[in-house]
Amino acid sequence: MKTRLFSPGPVMVEEPVRQSLLHYDICHRSPEFEELYKAICGKVVRLFEGDDSYCAVVVSGSGTSANETCLSSVFAPGDEALLINNGEFGGRLLEILTKYEVPLTNLKFEWGEMPDLAAVEKALQENEKIKWVCMVFHETSTGMINPVHEVGELVKKYDRKYYVDCVSAAAGEHIEVVKNHIDLCSSVGGKCLGAYPGSAYVCGREEIMNVAPEQGKNVYLNLGKHYQMMKKCWQTPNTPNVTLFWALDAALDWTLEKEGLEGRIARYQECAKILRGGMKEMGLKFLLPEEQMANTVTSVFLPEGKPVEPFIAAMAADGYTVYPGKGKFLEMNMFQVANMGAIYPDDCREFLEVLKKNIQ
Numbered sequence: 001m002k003t004r005l006f007s008p009g010p011v012m013v014e015e016p017v018r019q020s021l022l023h024y025d026i027c028h029r030s031p032e033f034e035e036l037y038k039a040i041c042g043k044v045v046r047l048f049e050g051d052d053s054y055c056a057v058v059v060s061g062s063g064t065s066a067n068e069t070c071l072s073s074v075f076a077p078g079d080e081a082l083l084i085n086n087g088e089f090g091g092r093l094l095e096i097l098t099k100y101e102v103p104l105t106n107l108k109f110e111w112g113e114m115p116d117l118a119a120v121e122k123a124l125q126e127n128e129k130i131k132w133v134c135m136v137f138h139e140t141s142t143g144m145i146n147p148v149h150e151v152g153e154l155v156k157k158y159d160r161k162y163y164v165d166c167v168s169a170a171a172g173e174h175i176e177v178v179k180n181h182i183d184l185c186s187s188v189g190g191k192c193l194g195a196y197p198g199s200a201y202v203c204g205r206e207e208i209m210n211v212a213p214e215q216g217k218n219v220y221l222n223l224g225k226h227y228q229m230m231k232k233c234w235q236t237p238n239t240p241n242v243t244l245f246w247a248l249d250a251a252l253d254w255t256l257e258k259e260g261l262e263g264r265i266a267r268y269q270e271c272a273k274i275l276r277g278g279m280k281e282m283g284l285k286f287l288l289p290e291e292q293m294a295n296t297v298t299s300v301f302l303p304e305g306k307p308v309e310p311f312i313a314a315m316a317a318d319g320y321t322v323y324p325g326k327g328k329f330l331e332m333n334m335f336q337v338a339n340m341g342a343i344y345p346d347d348c349r350e351f352l353e354v355l356k357k358n359i360q
């Protein structure tokens with residue numbers, strides 16, 4: 001039976017993306033790779049809606065590897081971070097910053113609580129050592145879109161730098177790095193872009209990306225090294241997952257050329273609307289008000305008294321992968337439905353039929 005992934009990554013890929021894996025073998029120290037890498041980097045900047053002052057690098061690894069590449073590299077001694085933390089993946093950024101011993105203010109909110117902008121502004125006013133404000137764009141554990149633009153305005157007002165984890169947002173939301181004053185951000189192919197896991201990327205202002213490799217606290221996940229090799233010869237510092245570069249390129253082409261970023265986001269919005277409309281008709285309750293929800297993840301509670309594990313197993317038996325809620329939401333029998341990757345309106349309608357059967 002064909003499995004249909006309604007989970008927030010990995011996702012189902014379009015046929016040209018799958019076929020691209022069959023490309024003949026190439027070496028990463030070759031002109032052919034350099035041409036491919038150069039094309040990918042340009043397309044990644046377009047994905048984030050950057051201008052000429054932005055550039056990109058690819059990191060062979062999961063989304064965390066790109067996040068860690070950024071956060072282990074940009075802090076000079078004495079620089080502090082302000083972390084806006086309202087979910088599992090805000091917590092993951094905390095773990096990274098703590099591991100690299102970055103002094104930080106952890107502005108913690110409940111999971112599913114919208115960050116308080118007054119608290120963000122106060123933290124910036126009170127501590128001039130805060131160089132970087134860090135936040136997740138789409139907090140996947142709840143499906144919430146954080147106030148990226150509003151925080152960006154504060155970053156600009158107080159003349160700080162802005163890092164945004166866009167792992168579950170790139171190609172699903174408009175990132176608009178220029179308008180949102182984002183200096184550095186990261187994502188991975190195997191989510192809204194519809195490529196495979198393992199191909200992560202970083203996009204940022206060139207002046208930020210051009211950081212001294214010696215300042216980086218990680219050998220492999222080193223932003224300065226990646227930048228220098230990209231700039232010098234369109235190569236990567238270490239042996240990359242070459243095959244996945246073809247797939248990443250094919251997914252970028254699908255998104256930017258075939259479907260268009262606008263078209264892709266509109267499809268995601270349409271799919272989410274169908275899913276949410278159907279769930280509401282079934283009487284299911286959402287974690288968040290709809291205006292706070294991402295285009296690609298819906299966090300929803302099972303009917304009273306219906307446990308989540310057997311439900312997830314029943315959906316899987318019917319060929320559908322959905323996620324159990326995380327943290328305290330698991331105990332509340334919440335589950336998550338994602339419409340990322342090659343999922344179309346008809347797939348969502350079919351999904352609703354199966355969901356209806358399994359919540360009874």
Ligand SMILES: Cc1ncc(COP(=O)(O)O)c(C=O)c1O
Pocket residue numbers: 008009062063064065067089092136138139140141165166167168188
């Ligand atoms: C917002 C966000 N950040 C980071 C990660 C970690 O990504 P990965 O599991 O690819 O390392 C995820 C994974 O779902 C995520 O949704």
